Amino acid sequence: MIKYLGSKRNLVPALGTIATAAGVRSALDLFSGTTRVAQEFKRRGIFTTACDLASYSYQLARTYIETDADTVDYDALRAHLAAMSALEGKEGYFTETFCRQARFFQPHNGARIDACRDYLVPLTDDPLFPILLTSLLEAADRVDSTTGLQMAYLKKWAPRSYNQLELREPELISGKGQALQGDALKLVDQVPPVDLAYLDPPYNQHRYFTNYHIWETLVRWDAPETYGVARKRVDARGEEHRSVFNSKRTMASSFFSLLHRVRANTIVVSYNDEAWISEDEMISAIYQAGFARVKKFSFPQRRYVGSKIGIYDPQGKKVGQPGAAHNTENVFVGGEEATLSQISAALAS
Ligand SMILES: C[S@@+](CC[C@H](N)C(=O)[O-])C[C@H]1O[C@@H](n2cnc3c(N)ncnc32)[C@H](O)[C@@H]1O
Structure with a gap:
């Protein structure tokens, strides 16, 4: 799997547990990046659709999500x-x-x-x-x-x-799935309703x-x-x-519009403490989008990409600062009370 900023490498098992506990049969990963989260859903027998703007992400999704390992x-x-x-x-x-x-x-x-x-x-x-x-x-x-x-x-x-x-x-992974390339704000209206949607947009200026x-x-x-x-x-x-998600001016309103438009019984939103949206804003936006209950699950983790080493230009001048070595990955889950209880129990065990 490629090195990728914001990759949910450490969160993958927990996201898989959430999907299984919610009993989902179809899932949508709207910002699929490396596709590692979508892959985890697919491995659990869930029909998964992976979407991203990037051409490389689309080819990764065609490989790992759309290709059925049994037909190659x-x-x-x-x-x-x-x-x-x-x-x-x-x-x-x-x-x-x-x-x-x-x-x-x-x-x-x-x-x-x-x-x-x-x-x-x-x-x-x-x-x-x-x-x-x-x-x-x-x-x-x-x-x-x-x-x-x-x-x-x-x-x-x-x-x-x-x-x-x-x-x-x-x-490769056995089973069927779908890969789409495009803007999440457009694709969200085109994909059929799903049991679970996972949203992991860029939350700051990193393009x-x-x-x-x-x-x-x-x-x-x-x-x-x-x-x-x-x-x-x-x-x-x-x-x-x-991407509208890389502008402080447009990020929050675009994301909230997405929350309203996504057609899913359960919504899972990745959110870290470096985001432009505050936690309270996020929770109230998920409620306003019509989900009966919202819960937050937190996972401290070591940062993956670009945090430890300084960044230099060809003359050896430092042009970037190493970032913090740790951050907290939060997952907000919106859905029915019973589903959230099942998820809490599964994550606690
Ligand atoms: C935080 S990363 C997702 C990481 C992914 N969950 C993983 O584990 O690899 C955010 C992704 O959103 C994609 N993206 C940015 N703007 C987008 C947009 N408007 N529509 C769809 N994807 C977008 C980026 O290309 C990037 O792959």
Whole structure:
């Protein structure tokens, strides 16, 4: 699984317990990111729909949520992975942009990423495409030289960046599911009602489009013009890829509108203590959206991405500060009294 800001790695078991205790058969993860929460729902036999704005998240969702592990042609999958693994490196856009103009990956790995991604171009319409692309994306993530954000790279090469790019077979999950790409504020009206909806939006200024611009480019393979030390996509400057959830002015009202519009019996909202919305505002918004009872569950956790190491520009000047090493992840659950009692009992046991 890729390193990802706000990834709910530590919360996944608790979110799975909540879904099982609520007895849900269908779930919606509207901000699915790495898809690790949606994957947990699917593993529990729940029909899950995963949505996100980001192109890389959509391909991860096609792989882990939409693909049924029982219907995959594994001979073909392994043959493609073997062919990609055997490719000679071929320096192209990726190496030039992210290994020479910037230092996110070592050139020997950049050249192999270029060759593998070019190999996938004729396979774009193949059902194996998202799986192979996920394998490449996860392989690249294991040899990057960042703290987990792509706004800057490390001053000295990260030890893992010296490793060889290694393509692995993604661990697919049996069963059906759905992947959607788009703005949650639009998709929310298009997906059918579900038993449980999970909402984990960006709660502050951190923009995923710029923080993960390399994954966006690797997936789109559109060789965009870039700017700045981090060689970000020029379209990151435009309005088109701004999320209303990254603006203090629009975040709360957009999120509250979503709460009103989502059609679910039980709602689970991830919320951390660095958010622009206060706890009281959140609780009253969930009540106002029509849920009979609201409960808060708290989970202290170690922060995952970008918190420990300082961030440097190519001259070795510190351009970012390490954040706090711990924060608290809160989960607000809105639903029927009986459902909340079952969830409380399950989390306490
Ligand atoms: C906190 S992360 C979700 C992390 C996810 N739960 C996980 O464990 O990997 C927030 C996600 O919201 C997505 N996002 C931002 N604005 C969005 C919007 N308007 N509609 C849908 N997704 C959006 C981002 O791309 C990002 O993946």
